[in-house]
Amino acid sequence: MASVFAYLVNPHRMAWASVPLPEWMRWIGAGLLASHVFLLSWTLHSLGKNLTDTVVTRQAHTLVTIGPYRWVRHPFYVSVLLSVVSCAMLAANWFIFVSGLALFTMMALRTRIEEGKLAERFGDEYRRYVERTGAFFPRL
Numbered sequence: 001m002a003s004v005f006a007y008l009v010n011p012h013r014m015a016w017a018s019v020p021l022p023e024w025m026r027w028i029g030a031g032l033l034a035s036h037v038f039l040l041s042w043t044l045h046s047l048g049k050n051l052t053d054t055v056v057t058r059q060a061h062t063l064v065t066i067g068p069y070r071w072v073r074h075p076f077y078v079s080v081l082l083s084v085v086s087c088a089m090l091a092a093n094w095f096i097f098v099s100g101l102a103l104f105t106m107m108a109l110r111t112r113i114e115e116g117k118l119a120e121r122f123g124d125e126y127r128r129y130v131e132r133t134g135a136f137f138p139r140l
Helices: 002-009 010-015 023-050 075-091 094-122 124-132
Strands: none
Touching: 002 010, 002 075, 002 094, 010 094, 023 075, 075 094, 094 124
8 A cells, every 4th residue: 555655645756657537537546445444444343353463363263254255254354455446546546446456466365364364263164154154255
């Protein structure tokens, strides 16, 4: 997200990566940013005491399947993706998009480790949850 901060500090220094987006697309970016804020708040509220900054599950953790977790297993990462796309659209800057997509990709790769730990901790209950919910997009 350093590219976003660089843009905010001095947009002219990031002009080399600007894209001529129509104004209506930039407004869509504003809507996506609002969606990001809503989804992030809902996700953090739903996690409650289960929130950690690592992939470790603690003894007191419970399997969260409410809120946005009812539909997707990784709503926090979806929120990050919404943030990346919205910031890139608002700034009309392809570098913000590419660097943000790289960040999201690294986070998405981390889900394998997280899901392994969750399967270890919650067993069949987690496996059933995986069968009925998508990782980043709801299952039809």
